[in-house]
Amino acid sequence: MGDSSKPTTSTTIYTTTDSQHKCYLFESQTFQLCKGVKIRMGSFHWVLKPHQASRDGRHGFDIEVQVNGLKFGEYLTSEFSFQQPGNVKQVFENSFDCFRNTFFYRNALTCPMESGENGIVSTRYSHYRFLRHKDSDEPNDLDEADDWISTIPLEWNTSGEAPVFNDLNIDFIDTVYAAEERKNTFMYYFVVEAAQKTTYAPYRPQLCWPKATKTAKYLNNKWISVDGNWFHKWPKFNKFMENVDLLAPDDYEDLLDILGTYYHSWNIDHFRLQEIVRAAEKFGFFDFPQKMITMGNVDMYFSSMRSVLLAPNDHPLLSVKDNVSKKIYEENFGLTVKMIDHQDHGGHPVYICFKTKNGMYWTVNLHRKSYSGQEYLCVSLILNGPYKPDENQLWRVEFGPAKHSSLGRLHKKVHERVLNTVQRTIVFPTCWLWSDISREMGQNGPFNFSFRTACSALSGWKFSTVSGNQGVTGVTDAEIQCKDGNIVAVNKSYLQWTCRALREWVPMPNKPNRMEMNNLEFEEFVHFLDHLYHVSKVYTMDIWKRVFKVAQIMNCDRVTDQFERTCVRTNVKNVNDMKFNDNYSLEFLKFNVEMRDQLEMESIDEYLHRSKEPVVHRFENS
Numbered sequence: 313m314g315d316s317s318k319p320t321t322s323t324t325i326y327t328t329t330d331s332q333h334k335c336y337l338f339e340s341q342t343f344q345l346c347k348g349v350k351i352r353m354g355s356f357h358w359v360l361k362p363h364q365a366s367r368d369g370r371h372g373f374d375i376e377v378q379v380n381g382l383k384f385g386e387y388l389t390s391e392f393s394f395q396q397p398g399n400v401k402q403v404f405e406n407s408f409d410c411f412r413n414t415f416f417y418r419n420a421l422t423c424p425m426e427s428g429e430n431g432i433v434s435t436r437y438s439h440y441r442f443l444r445h446k447d448s449d450e451p452n453d454l455d456e457a458d459d460w461i462s463t464i465p466l467e468w469n470t471s472g473e474a475p476v477f478n479d480l481n482i483d484f485i486d487t488v489y490a491a492e493e494r495k496n497t498f499m500y501y502f503v504v505e506a507a508q509k510t511t512y513a514p515y516r517p518q519l520c521w522p523k524a525t526k527t528a529k530y531l532n533n534k535w536i537s538v539d540g541n542w543f544h545k546w547p548k549f550n551k552f553m554e555n556v557d558l559l560a561p562d563d564y565e566d567l568l569d570i571l572g573t574y575y576h577s578w579n580i581d582h583f584r585l586q587e588i589v590r591a592a593e594k595f596g597f598f599d600f601p602q603k604m605i606t607m608g609n610v611d612m613y614f615s616s617m618r619s620v621l622l623a624p625n626d627h628p629l630l631s632v633k634d635n636v637s638k639k640i641y642e643e644n645f646g647l648t649v650k651m652i653d654h655q656d657h658g659g660h661p662v663y664i665c666f667k668t669k670n671g672m673y674w675t676v677n678l679h680r681k682s683y684s685g686q687e688y689l690c691v692s693l694i695l696n697g698p699y700k701p702d703e704n705q706l707w708r709v710e711f712g713p714a715k716h717s718s719l720g721r722l723h724k725k726v727h728e729r730v731l732n733t734v735q736r737t738i739v740f741p742t743c744w745l746w747s748d749i750s751r752e753m754g755q756n757g758p759f760n761f762s763f764r765t766a767c768s769a770l771s772g773w774k775f776s777t778v779s780g781n782q783g784v785t786g787v788t789d790a791e792i793q794c795k796d797g798n799i800v801a802v803n804k805s806y807l808q809w810t811c812r813a814l815r816e817w818v819p820m821p822n823k824p825n826r827m828e829m830n831n832l833e834f835e836e837f838v839h840f841l842d843h844l845y846h847v848s849k850v851y852t853m854d855i856w857k858r859v860f861k862v863a864q865i866m867n868c869d870r871v872t873d874q875f876e877r878t879c880v881r882t883n884v885k886n887v888n889d890m891k892f893n894d895n896y897s898l899e900f901l902k903f904n905v906e907m908r909d910q911l912e913m914e915s916i917d918e919y920l921h922r923s924k925e926p927v928v929h930r931f932e933n934s
Contacts, residue, residue: 356381596913608675628702672697714760
């Protein structure tokens, strides 16, 4: 008899009726974008929607295919096609799931811009630039489209006694305008050729995306073809694609998710996104996390190598001078949020940006998170903007409810930290218990908060100190007593979630909420908490060795994992002087050391040196 406890798998094959759908890019001759087309299929539906996009000085339009209604653990493998009347049909195969539920046809229509009299810029729309299967089959920007001789592949007709070919180029323009009835709606056909829903991840040996120009061939006849022009911000992209057969199987799967998230805007889950941010930087694609970091996603910043630096003693950010600060200004902001989702349930963080008086900008990132069964509001703050390479700014932040806490549970949180090009975050991972927020502000919001900042100029920064002495966590409900007798207030749930050594809490006699750790020095432990809570940090070699020792004692992967990234960023070749836990490996470092020269990858600092600081254009206080 079979084991009834084993998970079952199922397959559903869909047949489509009225499968050829007539779609339009524009509503009318005014070139207003079409609102989209919905196609019902079983318990889910397809949505086709055009988007306007401007890239690298060119005006254009994308077509998005989205499949809604797929549940977690369901996969829809399908073949579908786009066809401009009179042109060749372009067929694609894709596997959709609840996170990877979009497929984009980028640059479906490209529109050159030209300047006329009096500096007026006009856009040229042409059917010769619509749904072309490759960019080389389009007129140059300076060519007149009507004089362009297109190259449509020959179509073989096998209905007669002998195969003959039809030259579609001859009748192309007449067919297009006849189908369009001389309207500039840019009509096209969309067909779902086949669809199959499964409860297991399908095997995808070959993938081909629109306007593919570059193919990466992997083992076991796996390959993927993409538009190489779309990845022009990935240095040595072509070189990397030519050598993907050197990747391990897990690395290849990471590569597929990186390409899909960057090209198709896949909305993959938060934890998987952190993994592929790290993989993208391992592959030298440093621009991949840039947008998320610009948006203010602190977890993505933590996953990036740019969040930690092992600095030599003569680094511009380090100083042996005492901290001498002079307050420059302070600002007050208010923010209202309608909904705050839980991270573990697929919810997305809230991002709100405020511009400061010195040209920087704060992003407030709100999320509900659970640690060891306790649910909290996590408040993450990241300061982006035009930092100077040797500039340290001392910031004091206060975060609290907009109104006085009637129940006395939502106390204002205050922290002070030195921020710079690397160390640019302040985080309250356990700002308040979510149950207390619900009692004060209600279950369904709106949620009103106040945010106050004060900036001071520093004449020097004595790195051996940690501003504020202790990295604040928010709610504290336990204590750690260090070797020298100093006591540090902590959040027990959060430390047990991040540090395996504390999951078996050993209290001191008659003090159930205090644990003695005689192998911890107070200063080292405070530096460790500063990194653990606030996710970004500048280190000297001496401080890092001591903090790494604490991370190993605490069995904290979250911080020990950062050691590997500092090694890669500093071009370390070996780490013979360091001792590692048995469950910790240096595969990330090993890959970079072995592959850096072969794949001609640049370093993160080379990328940051030539890249401008990201710019945000929308602020709540502008």
